[in-house]
Amino acid sequence: MAILIDDEGGPATHNGRAGFPSLNQRSFAPFKISTVIDAVASRGIAPATVLDRTGLTLDEVRDPHTLTSIGQYLIACENIVAAGAEFADAFTIGSRLHLSAYGMYGYALMCSPTMRDFFDFAVRYQPLATPTVRLEWRSEGDVAIWRFREIYRDVMSSDVRTFLVRQQMKMTYTHIRDTAGADNLPVRALFALPEDPYATTDAHELSCPCLYAQEANELHYPIGILDQTPELGNRLTRTMLEETCERLIGQSRMSSGLSGEVYQLLLNAPSQLPSMTTAAAQLGLQERTLRRRLAAENTTYGAIVDDVRRKLAIEYLQTTRMSVDDVAWKVGFSDSANLRRAIRRWTGGTITDIRSA
Template identity: 35%
Template sequence: MSHRIPPPWGRHYPPYQIAAIARLLADRGLPASAVLAGTGLDPVALDDVACRSSVMQHLAAWRNALELASDPGLSFQLGRGLHLPDHGSFGLMLLSCESVSDYFRRAQACQGLVASALTLEARIEGGDALWVLTDGAAHELPNALHDFLIEQQVAQLVTQMQDLLGPEVRPALARFAHPAPPHRAIYAQQLQCPSVFGWHRNELRFDAEVLSRRPRLANAFTAAALQTACEGALAEIEDSLGLAGKVYQALCMLPELGAGMKAVASTFQMTERTLRRRLAGEGTSFSSIADQVRHRMATQHLQRPGASVEQIALITGFSDSANFRRAFLRWTGMTPAQFRRQHQAHHGHPQPARAASHPFSLATQ
């Protein structure tokens, strides 16, 4: 199963998360139209099973919710209120997995079916099974919205594990890259585990003994049938991306962006001229797509300690650091150094203790 993530502009996802936000705020007397402002969706669309929405539309709704509600616990309420069946075939597949280890593998492999600005990686490390949350489309969001999405996603992962095994299951530890917020007490209440802030990454840990446990609704036949359905849905998304989306994905998967149009065109078995013509037919260009990917990669690398501006310029395909600085100023309105200082002021980066770590194998066992 593929775990490539579609580009954030594609309308691939049922808007059930947006509907959940609208319901939460409706209980507080706020109309759905306020949540949907700027999304291009109307309240009727939230009940339409054929409606599909993009990550960008979800981000607009999440931003509206954050501005409309003064409740710092809203993100946790949203995450704790979304159960596995709310995710359709994807969630039901996870609910019927034969082991928690199987759940981790399938959730990572099929995460492209869920509208999220974050990317999940399942790992085994230091006797723990953990989710590591990294930025996808969230790499350039305002700090308040970024932290809202992290809180929501971690709360949702706790809910999923309890859906599988029962409410008595608790995480061992949650760690967050952002500093301790004024509402830190809500973390302990909602996540039911200790929380550490100012860490070098966002992660949620469970004792590795849960991996061998059998979920309450495990059913091999149901899991296999729903996996087939999920693979079909992923294939439909892949087919609907258009060439622009596929070029975006191809560039995102490169370790460095030095490859030019000729190299990318060859992966699609076409000439540069054909690639240029077909992208123009979709209203874009190779340079525009590469610019978006460079922006994403640059901000991600600047958020990590260690890499110099010169190294990041090389990784993102610039001939020198001066050109990279000019491009970054155009993207963000600040220099790479200013961006890094701003990020580090909000996110501490202590050096983690070294521990044996490896990702889950995505092969079905």
């Protein structure tokens, strides 16, 4: 089953699962796709093969400011499986995706004061991490259980699905070791997949017995891991980073569909907001297509720009001591007078009112 492509070179629009980005929403740094390219290079799979049909170039993937989507990542995985990548490559990719590659989300996880906090945070803020499955966890008897619920399986072939399940298992295994240390190993892995010739590799890569044809994909750890303190645990730092992640999650939920993609694009450089033509190009669209699709979502590019400026200006005024001139520059106004007029239009009040609220 191939992932569908729309008329602009990206994956066709697919409804986002509850609380998760849509397949087309470009909200994520390209670190996962970059890791895939590096991991399969030794197998002779060229970057152009990995990126076929994604609408991305190698230069864009190497640029940390490029925004990518879940759909583009799924296409990259589909490409490498079709080109001969094996399930061993899924484990290689999972072992290379350390928490340090996940920005604020990864750093916050490493700073968790306890591993129970780690488990909770990983689930709550997972939509920040280019998710291909939905993370869940529970405690049951003497084990703490990660469950990996497949939410995009209807757009994947069986081979790609199996590849991504193994990759996710190894990623979680890697993240636990990054945080709690190399001695913390799972006691068993459950696969909602038939047993295949790679079963021996699974047990070796995950350092535990593996069971197949199960009801769910799960990784079980000793219950005692929940009370452990990560080496880098710091409650104050974690609280600060959680506030940042909460803001990022809130911003991603304020809009959906293409509006959400535009919103995230503008948040990356609010002091130098791109023209509609430039924004369309960055999203891989023609300007007329961007205008038409935003109209179908009952909004315009100008309205989203205005909303981004409003939210950021109010946040800066309420949470920082930046001068009014600095705030005006940060949100793309030429001077403080324009900001003051905008504040009056947005709120009916003044900058003093906002700062004293």
